[in-house]
Amino acid sequence: MTSLPDLSAVDLVSRYRDRSLSPVEVTEAVLARIEAWEPKLQALWALDAAGARAAAAASAARWAEGRPLGPVDGVPVTVKDNIATRGVPVPVGTAATPLVPAAEDAPPAARLRESGAVILAKTTMPDYGMLSSGLSSFHKLARNPWDLSKNPGGSSAGAGAAAAAGYGPIHVGTDIGGSVRLPAAWCGIVGLKPSLGRIPIDPSYVGRVAGPMTRTVADAALAMAVLSRPDGRDGMNLPPAEIDWADLAIDPKGLRIGLMMDIGAGMALDPEVGDAVTAAARLLEAAGGIVEPVPAILTREMLDGLDDFWRVRSWDDVSKLPAADRAKILPYIRAWAESGAERSGLAVMRGFNRTMEIRKAAAALFASLDFVLSPTAPVAGFPADWASPLNDPEKPFEHIGYTVPWNMSEQPAVSINCGFTAAGLPIGLQIVGRRFDDLGVLRLAQAYEDRRGPQRPWPVL
Structure with a gap:
């Protein structure tokens, strides 16, 4: 029998509706899981057990009266450190940030709270979100529940670990180069990077999105039904759209699917990862998809140009800090940001213009394709x-070649588990769709999930 912390959000809502389960007992079970496992995982920050219990009790009363606030009323959720929640500081992963309580919820947190979700805690992240790691100068070191000696990935590090560990079914991360999808791959979960603007976010920036991190595709779709509601604070928010997120049916027959195994720039592909992704592609091909190899769209110049641009962008922030605060930043990130002072204005402009080159290459690629499959990451894990x-x-960015182009081209992309290494580490398959086809990406992910077969049991610490 599935334990309460391991039930999906879809199952929870169904059982709340038929009164066979209460948000109060679910929240208590999840808090007990957190109490037992968190000393090993270090996935959370600002855990609010009292607030969660109060929210669960209020939700139980609403369900008893048949008037839930929204699709995720009573569902335990977490929110990444850098997404503001009312009354809680936003350290963005670094000891250099003054701990000032946020005055209001950022859009993703506001949508969850309006829908009655039980917000348990914030999840940990590295300094300024500029690492694909759980390493931070502020938070304790987050670890991967599949193997505590391994990293959960980042920058949505705690969110990935929390989802795999069963700290509730829905977790919200952010992604500007792979920060939802990479930890999703390394933690064996589903992580959706939606089209830019599909989920309102504040502050917004080029390529920056929020996205759900869950154990199932259906739970990611349920989260999108809430998170994608409009918010005027995001100047890049897409126009409101009527999307039936629960309609995940799709027939892969006849779909034109590219298989991108070459990263174009960066780390070499681990053979175990390549074999698992190729097997996933063959599964969709057997279902009628037309799968053909396609070349990478990323080049060495593009990846290096993004590095130049992001170094200077980070230096713009870091340079404003007093020397004493700047010294608190994780040395790896501080040295990387400070090197931005050495980049010329021309180098920065060329770096930013690489985003336009990526967009053009992505548009040309998808002129004849419905979807692209690739590894999410070139390797399956690294030390904690x-x-x-x-x-x-x-x-610093040799591992983001498969993920970062789709941030710059503003296209939806999801990572879903497609196997494990001989050592038991999860492997991620990335599915990329046309710009704005977020539902299509989730549908193809559901089609794969349906054909993948039973998942191995989730880790038990």
Whole structure:
């Protein structure tokens, strides 16, 4: 029998509706799971057990009267550190940030609260979200529940670990180069990076999105029904759209699907990862999809240009800090940001213009394709205390070649587990769709999930 913390959000809502389960007992079970496992995982920050219990009790009363606030009323959720929640500081992963309580919820948190979700805690992240790691100068070191000696990935590090550990079914992360999808891959969960503007976010920025991190595709779709509601604070928010997020049916027959195994720039592909992704592609091909190899759209110049641009963007923030605060930043990130002072204005402009080159290449690729499949990450894991898979501040983005192009092209992309290494580490399959086809991406992910077969049991610590 599935334990309460391991039930999906879809199942929870169904059982709340038929009165066979209460948000109060579910919240208590999830809090007990957190109490037992959190000393090992360190996935959370600002856990609010009292607030969660109060929210669960209010939800139970609403369900008893048959008047839930929304699709996720009573569902336990977490929100990433850098998404503001009313009354809680927003350290963005770094000891350099003054701990000032947020005056209001950022859009993703506001949508969850309006829908009656039980917000348990914030999840941990690295300094400024600029690492694919659980390493932080502020938070304790987050670990991967599949193997505590391994990193959960990042920057939505705690969210990935929390989802795999069963700290409730829905977790919200952010992604500007892979920060939802990479931890999703390394933690064996589903992580959706929606089209830019599909989920309102504040502050917004080029390529920056919020996205759900869940154990199932259906739960990610349920979360999208809430998170995608409009908010005027995001200047890049897409126009309101009537999307039936629960309609996940799709027949892969006849779909034109590209298989991108070459990263174009960065780390070499681990053979175990490549084999698992190829097998996933063959599964969709057997269902009638027309799968054909396609070349990478990323180049060395593009990846290096993004690095130049992001270094200077980070230096713009870091340079404003008093010297004493700047010294508190994780040394890896501080050295990387400070090197931005050495980049010329021309180098920065060229770096930013690489985003336009990526958009053009992506548009040309999808002129003849419905979807693209690829690995989410070139490797399946790395040590818990490393800042990145290479752990080299001179080569910080060698692992994001499969993920970052779709942030720059504003296209939806989801990571879903497609297997495990011989050592038991999860492997992620990435499914990329046309711009604005967020539902299509979830539908193809559901089609794969349906054909993948039973998942191995979730980790038990």
